[in-house]
Amino acid sequence: MSSSIPLLPSVGDFIAAFERFVVVPPKRRGPSARFVLMPQGDPDVAAQIATGECGRLRVEGRALVPYARVLELPGTQGPDVFEQIEQGLLGNLPEGFGRLRLPRYRLVRTFAEARSRERDPDVRARDLRDKCFEERRKSSVVLKALRAISLADVPGMPSWAWQPLRPLFEVLPRWLYGRRQQRRMMREGGWFRQWAGLPDGRGDFFGQHEKVTGRKADALLHALLGDLEDAVGRRRLSPWVRRRRTRFVLVLPKAGAAGSLTQSVVEGFPKAVERTRSTAVALLAVGYQDGREAPQSFATVTGTIDSWTPGRSRGRGRSVHVAVPPHDGGTDAEADSFFDSYPEIGLDGGAPSAAAPRWEALGLALAGVLVLSLLAYGGVLWFPRAADTRCLGATVPEAKSAPPGKATGRSPKVVYQQALDAIKNQNDLADVAARVNNAMVRTVVYLGVPALADTWKEGIYSGAIPELRGIALAQGELNGEAARVTDKVWLKVRVEDAGMRFSKAPEVAERLAREIRAEPSGAQQIMGVVGLAQSRPDTLKARDTLAAANVPMVGTVATAEAMQRSDLYRQVAPDNRREARIAAAFAGQGNLVETAPGRCVPARRAVVVADPEDTYSDNLSTRFVAAFPDARTIWYSPNPGKPSDRRDPPNDRTEWARSLSDMARTVCARIKEDPRTVLYWAARQNEFAAFLDEFDGGTSCNDGLTVLGGDDLTGVVLDDQQPGKRHPKVRLYYAAHVLPNGYPANAMGERFRQEYRDSYGDDDRWSDDGRAPLAWDALQVLSKAVNSAYQDSHSSLLTRGMVESDLVKGVGGPSGIQGTTGALAFANGGKVPVNKRLLILHDTRDGPEVSLECGYRDSGTEQRTWGPGGAFDCPRDEQDPD
Numbered sequence: 087m088s089s090s091i092p093l094l095p096s097v098g099d100f101i102a103a104f105e106r107f108v109v110v111p112p113k114r115r116g117p118s119a120r121f122v123l124m125p126q127g128d129p130d131v132a133a134q135i136a137t138g139e140c141g142r143l144r145v146e147g148r149a150l151v152p153y154a155r156v157l158e159l160p161g162t163q164g165p166d167v168f169e170q171i172e173q174g175l176l177g178n179l180p181e182g183f184g185r186l187r188l189p190r191y192r193l194v195r196t197f198a199e200a201r202s203r204e205r206d207p208d209v210r211a212r213d214l215r216d217k218c219f220e221e222r223r224k225s226s227v228v229l230k231a232l233r234a235i236s237l238a239d240v241p242g243m244p245s246w247a248w249q250p251l252r253p254l255f256e257v258l259p260r261w262l263y264g265r266r267q268q269r270r271m272m273r274e275g276g277w278f279r280q281w282a283g284l285p286d287g288r289g290d291f292f293g294q295h296e297k298v299t300g301r302k303a304d305a306l307l308h309a310l311l312g313d314l315e316d317a318v319g320r321r322r323l324s325p326w327v328r329r330r331r332t333r334f335v336l337v338l339p340k341a342g343a344a345g346s347l348t349q350s351v352v353e354g355f356p357k358a359v360e361r362t363r364s365t366a367v368a369l370l371a372v373g374y375q376d377g378r379e380a381p382q383s384f385a386t387v388t389g390t391i392d393s394w395t396p397g398r399s400r401g402r403g404r405s406v407h408v409a410v411p412p413h414d415g416g417t418d419a420e421a422d423s424f425f426d427s428y429p430e431i432g433l434d435g436g437a438p439s440a441a442a443p444r445w446e447a448l449g450l451a452l453a454g455v456l457v458l459s460l461l462a463y464g465g466v467l468w469f470p471r472a473a474d475t476r477c478l479g480a481t482v483p484e485a486k487s488a489p490p491g492k493a494t495g496r497s498p499k500v501v502y503q504q505a506l507d508a509i510k511n512q513n514d515l516a517d518v519a520a521r522v523n524n525a526m527v528r529t530v531v532y533l534g535v536p537a538l539a540d541t542w543k544e545g546i547y548s549g550a551i552p553e554l555r556g557i558a559l560a561q562g563e564l565n566g567e568a569a570r571v572t573d574k575v576w577l578k579v580r581v582e583d584a585g586m587r588f589s590k591a592p593e594v595a596e597r598l599a600r601e602i603r604a605e606p607s608g609a610q611q612i613m614g615v616v617g618l619a620q621s622r623p624d625t626l627k628a629r630d631t632l633a634a635a636n637v638p639m640v641g642t643v644a645t646a647e648a649m650q651r652s653d654l655y656r657q658v659a660p661d662n663r664r665e666a667r668i669a670a671a672f673a674g675q676g677n678l679v680e681t682a683p684g685r686c687v688p689a690r691r692a693v694v695v696a697d698p699e700d701t702y703s704d705n706l707s708t709r710f711v712a713a714f715p716d717a718r719t720i721w722y723s724p725n726p727g728k729p730s731d732r733r734d735p736p737n738d739r740t741e742w743a744r745s746l747s748d749m750a751r752t753v754c755a756r757i758k759e760d761p762r763t764v765l766y767w768a769a770r771q772n773e774f775a776a777f778l779d780e781f782d783g784g785t786s787c788n789d790g791l792t793v794l795g796g797d798d799l800t801g802v803v804l805d806d807q808q809p810g811k812r813h814p815k816v817r818l819y820y821a822a823h824v825l826p827n828g829y830p831a832n833a834m835g836e837r838f839r840q841e842y843r844d845s846y847g848d849d850d851r852w853s854d855d856g857r858a859p860l861a862w863d864a865l866q867v868l869s870k871a872v873n874s875a876y877q878d879s880h881s882s883l884l885t886r887g888m889v890e891s892d893l894v895k896g897v898g899g900p901s902g903i904q905g906t907t908g909a910l911a912f913a914n915g916g917k918v919p920v921n922k923r924l925l926i927l928h929d930t931r932d933g934p935e936v937s938l939e940c941g942y943r944d945s946g947t948e949q950r951t952w953g954p955g956g957a958f959d960c961p962r963d964e965q966d967p968d
Contacts, residue, residue: 091138091425092131092413096384098424100408101139103391105431108151108333108368112318116394118311118333118359118367119404120352124381125373127412129341132372135410136339139370143335145430149178152186153335156348167347168195168306171336182329186317190309193267196221197295198302211292215264218292222263232259267291275690275760277308277361286761303350304358311364318366332433333368341373359403381409474954477686477817478676478937479928502537502551508558508845509579512565516576519569526876527576528884530868531598532557533591533617533628534642536583549801552852553619553642554581556861559841563862564869574873575884577865580612584628588620591628599635610885613872614638616864618655619857621646621702629655638871638890640864643857645797646705650917654890658863658910659797660922660941662702665821666709667961669794672819672926672938673764674714675958679792680817681761689764689792692717693756695749695777696768698733699723706796707768717766718756722749724773746773746780754785767795771802778813790815794926797821797856803929804855810929818929819937823856823907825925826934831906832944838862838906854934859906867910870897901945909942921948921963 091097104121123132143153154174156167165173168191175186200217204210223229271278271291279286281304282297298305318330342348352371358364382390387408394404519525537550561579568574582598584591602612615637618625621644632639633654641649641657645665649655672678677686692714696707698721711717719740723732735741743749757763767774774795781791791813799820802809809818825831831839838859842850852858868889874897875888894915897903902911908923923941927934938952940960950960 090141091135091421093417093421093425094131094384094411094413095418095421096388097135097418098421099388100384100391101135101142102424102428103388104139104368104370105142107391107394108335108431109331109433110333111331112365115333115365117403118355118364118369119391119394119406120355120369120371122352122405122407123370123372123410124407125410126381129373131413132410133339136337136370136372139335140337140339142430144178149180150431150433151180151332151335152183152330153178153337155337155339157340167338167351168303168310171310175334184330188310188313190270190313191306193218193222193271194298194305194309197292198298198305200295202295207293210295211290214295215267215292216260218267219260219263229259264292275762277312277363280361280759281305281308286758303347304354307351307354307358308362311358311362311367315362315364315366333366336367336369338369338371341371356403356405364403379405379407381407383409474677475685475687476677476954477680477684478678478953479930479935498537498551502554505551505554505558506581509554509561509581512558512561513578516565516578519565519576525568525572525576526884527578528613528872529578529580529611530613530865530872531580531582531615531617533582533584533594533615534619535586535588549619549643549855549857552855552858553617553861555842555846555852556642556858557616557865559838559845559858560862560865560869563841564865573877575869575876577869577872579865584617584625588618588622588625588628591618591624592631595628595631598637599631602635602637608883608885612637613884613886613889614640614868616640616861616868617642618649619643621649621700621705623701625649626701636886636890638868638886638893640868640893642860642864643797644702646702648701648705656867656893656912656917658860658867658905658907658919658922659823660924661918662706662709662796664918664922664961664963665796665924666706667713668924668938668940669766669796669821669926670710670713671958671961672952673766673794676937676953678794678817678819678937679762679764680790687762690716690762691756691760692764692766693753694719694766694768695753696721697723697770699725700770702798703769707766710766710768714766720749720752722746722769722773724770746777747784750777750780750785753781753791754787757787757791761789763792765791765793767793767799771795771798771800774799774802775805775809778809778816782813782815788815790817792817793819795820797823800854800856803927803934804851810931819926820929822925822927822934823923824854824859825936825939826854826927828933829936832904832908832947834904835859835906856907863905863907863910866903866905867893867897870903898945904944909945909947911942911945923949 091101107119123135125132137155140153140155143149143151152175154171156170156174172188172191179186196218197214200214200221202210202213202217204213268291272284272289274286278284278291279289282289282294284294314334317334338348338352340348342350342352348371352369355369359367387406390406516525516527520527532554534553535550537554557579561577564574565576568576582594584594598612598615602610605611615632616639618629618639618641625644626648629639629649629652633652637654639652639655641655641659643659644657645659645662647661647663649657650661673689673692675688677688679689680686692710694707694710694717696719697703700723707719711719717739719735720743721732721735721740722743732742741752743752753765778791781787793816795818797820799818800822803818803820809816825835827839830836839853842853842858846853871889871892872884874892876884878892879888893912896912896915898911900911900913902909902919904910905919908919910919910922912918913920919942921941923939923943925936926938928937939949940952942948950962952958952960
């Protein structure tokens with residue numbers, strides 16, 4: 087009973103937190119954990135706590151949770167630690183738990199204890215397999231029956247009568263047994279390959295005898311954790327398995343001596359948890375100290391344990407050391423009250439029942455008989471369909487990829503100036519309209535990065551040219567409408583240089599704010615700002631300065647959620663939250679990782695590359711890791727700096743890469759651990775091509791790489807680098823905002839395409855770049871608000887406050903307006919269009935093809951499924967958690 091636990095201050099809080107960890111249901115669990123009680127005086131106090139906890143796990147002689155209590159026995163007397171764990175678990179199973187199977191543990195134990203005198207490796211492996219088979223037959227009813235049927239053990243049976251039966255009843259069962267154990271222990275992604283250091287696709291389990299015997303305790307611990315994980319995670323149709331709602335508890339109330347089996351179990355527990363991906367065990371031990379972690383008090387450790395509870399994740403086993411103070415015999419009132427009120431562990435739904443799973447099994451059996459009878463009566467034959475392993479390519483109907491556009495022979499500076507000239511021409515036309523026709527003219531400021539380089543490397547990466555072209559085309563379209571309709575406003579566009587990486591943006595914003603405040607009352611000329619295309623710290627400063635001056639802003643390409651923390655800012659691109667959720671669903675459901683020529687499967691793990699010093703990258707990577715079940719993060723920053731200046735990783739699943747070559751080697755190592763691993767590139771595009779060069783030439787991963795990237799990778803595909811051609815073993819998927827040429831666009835998209843072709847030709851290199859249509863959409867949104875405010879006021883007193891009011895209400899009402907990149911519906915003052923369309927494109931040698939399309943293509947027309955035949959549901963905004 088819990089009364090045997092010493093009544094120390096806060097010990098009740100610790101016990102309550104420990105038991106909350108034990109009863110966390112399977113779908114919300116993190117990794118298994120080790121709790122080590124560190125005596126600060128009398129060691130018997132810690133042992134009494136561990137022993138007393140065992141009493142709380144039983145009531146009236148019945149176990150409430152599966153647990154085992156282990157004693158450190160002197161010398162070689164009695165069962166060892168693992169035998170005590172096995173016997174303890176089998177003897178302390180709750181009612182309704184069912185049969186606990188430990189196939190890997192028993193196989194590894196038998197294998198480690200088997201001996202063979204054979205010298206040839208293959209013969210020795212078969213001999214060891216046969217010895218394991220003989221041991222298994224002792225406890226198998228089926229194998230015993232086969233042996234009896236064969237008459238091999240009948241006295242006086244002549245050998246000639248036995249020989250015809252031997253292949254069927256002796257050789258075949260041995261072979262099938264060996265095959266089954268080989269699959270069980272050597273499966274792809276299993277713990278044994280990694281533990282034994284074996285390459286994928288090769289190796290015989292029964293040939294690893296020396297490794298298993300040399301590290302027997304570690305092998306048994308891994309096998310035991312793997313079996314306990316399967317005991318709660320597999321065969322979910324079983325009524326008994328579904329009722330296994332708690333973790334297994336292993337209690338070691340006596341500290342093991344140095345070098346003892348007890349100490350090796352406690353010491354190796356965290357690493358074994360990581361390899362087996364265990365979530366089902368809580369280990370409570372006494373007296374082990376690894377020297378790396380200081381003991382925590384009962385009060386402190388309670389918060390530590392509770393912080394582990396939310397969310398489901400896998401990784402290295404969690405560990406906490408608890409300082410157990412001496413007990414002077416006194417009684418802590420709070421602890422006494424807790425143990426008096428809660429004498430045993432609390433379970434949702436009360437104590438388990440042995441009858442409930444039996445009744446459920448009977449009901450399932452009857453239902454199964456009924457279903458089979460109906461199928462037989464109707465003559466319906468059902469055959470399981472083979473899994474679809476076709477590699478994910480184009481899934482949008484009538485997909486016709488257009489070849490990549492051609493590069494212009496002029497420098498970036500010249501091409502950028504042409505777009506500036508087009509804007510200047512429209513500004514001149516607006517001045518003429520105001521002077522001749524007394525037209526209403528107002529100004530919109532475009533804040534963006536200029537293209538001043540003489541080489542195309544910097545010109546393509548900045549995205550300045552396509553974005554400014556989109557602004558120029560939208561201005562021409564809007565002014566054309568204003569020329570035809572008198573109640574619309576002519577727009578002049580003022581281009582402001584934000585500097586590379588938006589370094590000049592705060593200065594420009596300050597200057598604009600001063601100018602705006604100096605405007606005469608009732609004569610406001612600047613109606614808002616568009617652009618702000620990069621989610622960087624200087625961009626956020628500029629946004630705040632403009633917001634303080636009450637300037638409405640519409641962002642183009644920026645997607646970091648931090649951009650939305652202003653009442654006067656909104657954007658036309660979907661944010662990182664939506665992009666990451668869609669990318670995670672795409673990686674986890676679509677066949678994108680190639681495991682053999684022409685054969686692909688969904689990703690099981692992900693390696694995320696991110697720059698924690700970049701607002702965009704840090705936000706996108708964090709959102710993806712939260713949405714993908716098994717992801718590790720590599721931090722890399724191209725900015726020079728001392729390692730000591732960098733922030734520490736938040737957990738053991740995040741690590742720094744010192745260089746691109748270091749990053750490439752780490753990614754390769756993760757892929758070798760599990761070939762079904764996708765690389766999610768959440769960093770900027772500038773280092774991507776160099777990383778691919780390092781991966782191809784500096785690692786031993788020769789089977790290729792699958793990359794899924796954010797929308798920032800568009801520039802790499804459109805650039806002369808052309809990863810689809812230069813790196814043929816790289817499968818590249820990336821997010822995009824606009825359909826490639828050759829795919830049917832919506833009505834506004836076709837209109838934009840025609841305008842773009844008329845201005846820049848059919849084969850322009852930026853014809854597939856999403857920055858141009860996003861810039862078009864941003865200016866369209868701001869213009870619609872300006873026109874609406876003007877039409878409502880019917881006067882020349884047009885103010886920014888009126889424009890902002892229309893933006894808050896949502897331009898175009900609940901259905902929004904049609905944009906080139908999809909419907910733009912800002913509901914209830916939203917900052918981002920609802921369920922904004924997002925694409926994932928597959929880069930090929932012949933151009934991009936659409937693998938996923940989700941969101942509103944037009945007002946009222948939403949793409950809700952993706953994949954072959956619409957097999958998968960698209961994540962939607964209303965499903966986002968708060």
